[in-house]
Amino acid sequence: MYGRRASQLLKELSTCEPGQLTSFNTDVFDQVLKECNAHHLELQSLMRKIQEEELDVQTTKNAEHFGAVIHHLSLMRNKRCLMAYMYNRAQIIQSLRWKLGPVLPQEIQEKLNFSEEEYFKNYSAALESYASELELDLTVDMVPPKDPYIKVRVLDDIGDVLLSDQSPNLARHSIHFLKRTDAEQFISQGLMEELLG
Amino acid sequence: MSRYFDIDDIIMEDKHSTVFFKVGANGVGLLDPSAETNRVEQGSRVELPFWLANELYLRQAVSVNIPPCFNLKTRREIQADAACVDLRSRCPYFYELGCKVAPLIGDKTIGSFLLYAFMNRFKDILSKAHSAAFAVAPRFLPLLTKEEMQLYEAACSSMTGFKKWRVGGSRFEKASILGMKKRSSE
Numbered sequence: 156m157y158g159r160r161a162s163q164l165l166k167e168l169s170t171c172e173p174g175q176l177t178s179f180n181t182d183v184f185d186q187v188l189k190e191c192n193a194h195h196l197e198l199q200s201l202m203r204k205i206q207e208e209e210l211d212v213q214t215t216k217n218a219e220h221f222g223a224v225i226h227h228l229s230l231m232r233n234k235r236c237l238m239a240y241m242y243n244r245a246q247i248i249q250s251l252r253w254k255l256g257p258v259l260p261q262e263i264q265e266k267l268n269f270s271e272e273e274y275f276k277n278y279s280a281a282l283e284s285y286a287s288e289l290e291l292d293l294t295v296d297m298v299p300p301k302d303p304y305i306k307v308r309v310l311d312d313i314g315d316v317l318l319s320d321q322s323p324n325l326a327r328h329s330i331h332f333l334k335r336t337d338a339e340q341f342i343s344q345g346l347m348e349e350l351l352g
Numbered sequence: 353m354s355r356y357f358d359i360d361d362i363i364m365e366d367k368h369s370t371v372f373f374k375v376g377a378n379g380v381g382l383l384d385p386s387a388e389t390n391r392v393e394q395g396s397r398v399e400l401p402f403w404l405a406n407e408l409y410l411r412q413a414v415s416v417n418i419p420p421c422f423n424l425k426t427r428r429e430i431q432a433d434a435a436c437v438d439l440r441s442r443c444p445y446f447y448e449l450g451c452k453v454a455p456l457i458g459d460k461t462i463g464s465f466l467l468y469a470f471m472n473r474f475k476d477i478l479s480k481a482h483s484a485a486f487a488v489a490p491r492f493l494p495l496l497t498k499e500e501m502q503l504y505e506a507a508c509s510s511m512t513g514f515k516k517w518r519v520g521g522s523r524f525e526k527a528s529i530l531g532m533k534k535r536s537s538e
Contacts, residue, residue, distance in 0.1 A: 157404070158366075158401065158404075162363065166363060168359055169360070169363060197380075201378065201379050218391065219378045219379070221376070221413050222377045223379075224377075224413070225380045225408070228407050232403055238356075239356070239357045239358070239359060242357045243357065
């Protein structure tokens with residue numbers, strides 16, 4: 156009560172690494188929602204008591220009034236905690252779209268709530284429609300480019316891939332000379348690594 | 353308004369402090385564990401989280417006592433040697449909470465006290481962040497508050513970025529969220 160459980164949600168968010176996601180904590184979320192309802196009922200009963208004593212609701216400052224104030228403040232506090240929880244998770248999900256592309260790996264997909272998955276799909280669709288209007292892929296060149304081509308070693312078996320200027324067979328441990336824009340996606344998903352020197 | 357969603361701000365406001373109720377409040381017995389009926393009596397001493405104490409103070413329902421992390425003992429320790437005091441165990445948001453609490457308790461010396469503490473500790477943080485290897489640093493890291501930690505990490509990351517640029521390392525990185533996943537599954 157009084158905002159203690161809602162802080163648990165936020166402590167969970169703050170303890171995990173920045174940019175990482177934990178599973179959506181539906182249990183605590185629902186408990187906080189129930190607490191909000193309880194506060195609201197108490198608030199209403201206190202307001203009714205003030206009205207029964209035929210005092211003016213706006214100006215009385217008796218004990219009921221302050222009790223009602225405390226319940227109201229707890230409600231606002233719970234609301235703030237819940238909204239901050241959702242907002243911060245939504246920010247992380249947005250950044251995932253930029254880093255990992257339109258398809259999320261299974262292990263991350265499991266951690267999302269149903270509405271968060273919908274959010275990701277809609278955000279992805281909005282980004283793609285915007286990019287197609289500009290005819291520009293916005294998710295490449297996140298680091299200012301130095302060379303149009305880079306040397307990469309493939310870490311995982313990908314197989315035959317059709318790229319803009321070649322169609323190499325990306326077998327494991329093979330080394331290729333790829334266009335930077337094509338390779339960037341694979342590197343950020345962990346399927347390739349850049350070779351230097 | 354930009355701090356509404358800020359996690360650090362919310363967690364900081366959860367810090368408890370004792371308040372002295374100037375009025376009674378009905379229907380909120382859970383706040384005061386020693387209350388027998390479902391109310392808080394006028395004149396009772398209760399521990400409230402900071403956000404609640406702040407709002408009630410603005411409505412003139414309570415008077416707030418100084419939180420224990422700013423008491424005389426801490427002040428003496430900081431005057432003796434600021435860099436060695438473990439501020440994180442007292443209060444991980446020492447500076448921010450001090451700034452917010454100052455108008456509530458009417459203590460004008462908190463501002464200069466915070467400044468003094470920060471100046472002395474900052475010299476240490478700055479020098480160690482820029483020069484220390486990983487082995488040396490962790491000894492004094494648990495003493496830092498959250499704000500100081502952020503400064504320290506910013507300095508460390510700029511140093512590593514500089515070294516990487518000088519050496520000419522790979523500029524493309526695997527997405528950090530995946531990096532953790534792969535390590536944990538191995």
